[in-house]
Amino acid sequence: MNKYYQNTFLFISHGKTPLKPLLNALRWALKHREERLDVAFKRIGIFTDMLTDSYQHLIINYDMYQHLQTKEYILRLHTESKGNTHPIDLEYCRVHLSPDVKLHYISEGCSQRTYINTDLSHVYLPIRxxxxxxxxxxxxxxxxxxxxxxxxxxxxxxxxxxxxxxxxxxxxxxxxxxxxxxxxxxxxxxxxxxxxx
Structure with a gap:
């Protein structure tokens, strides 16, 4: 039986420019009704053989905003994944965009006791x-x-x-x-x- 997870990923940068390729790829994917995250990744030139996990993710929605406290730009991505939490491809995507981009995520299994929050500072994802x-x-x-x-x-x-x-x-x-x-x-x-x- 497959387990499904709700995930929130934050790509964090001091400027908008490093986040633009992923933002544009997500816009393109939803415009063309491509729900799989690996399709958006391929759009920004990430090699298919690096995408072992992202095909498990379906894009739910995304938005971009400036954090009130840190003044950094955040591209927030919501996905649903099958099987487990899958941060590996997202970490590769972060490095592909820029080594200066930070990544934090929350994952939770529906009706299960699996709750993961990688933001130890409680600044970006304060939900506990x-x-x-x-x-x-x-x-x-x-x-x-x-x-x-x-x-x-x-x-x-x-x-x-x-x-x-x-x-x-x-x-x-x-x-x-x-x-x-x-x-x-x-x-x-x-x-x-x-x-x-």
Missing amino acids: FKLELYINETYSIKYFINLMTLKQFLTKTFPTLYIDIFDGFKAIRSKINCYIKLSNANNWCHLANYESK
């Missing part, structure tokens, strides 16, 4: 926690930068749920599950933190 709630047949997902913002959300959402300041994410997950199952045994919560790689 993912909360999945299924309450009375309504499913929702929320992301949080740290435990404090998670606890603030829980205080507003469940005013009578007591979360201690020393509770870690596993204790919080257990308390939420106990709390929401009181009203409906089918309710559930999953809380996970991104592993740094």
Whole structure:
């Protein structure tokens, strides 16, 4: 059975110029309804034999923006991949564009406990926690930068749920599950933190 992953890749540069070839290739690919990432890579002249992983990726969307804090330009790419997380081709692509381009990514397996965040600085990809709630047949997902913002959300959402300041994410997950199952045994919560790689 294949596993599918949602991935966010950030190509980061001090200027727009190093990111332009990939940006143009992504524009071309979506204009011509080419969803496979390796097709976009071939467009910028990356050799086919280097693309062992990227054929597994489907392009979902992309955008380019300037980071408010660092003033660097970021080309953000969202993909869905089959089988596993696949950073290898993206790293090769980064070097192909310019050795000065940085790369960070987040990958997560849907309904699984696989969460990877390569941004140890928390500057570019500050998301650290993912909360999945299924309450009375309504499913929702929320992301949080740290435990404090998670606890603030829980205080507003469940005013009578007591979360201690020393509770870690596993204790919080257990308390939420106990709390929401009181009203409906089918309710559930999953809380996970991104592993740094």
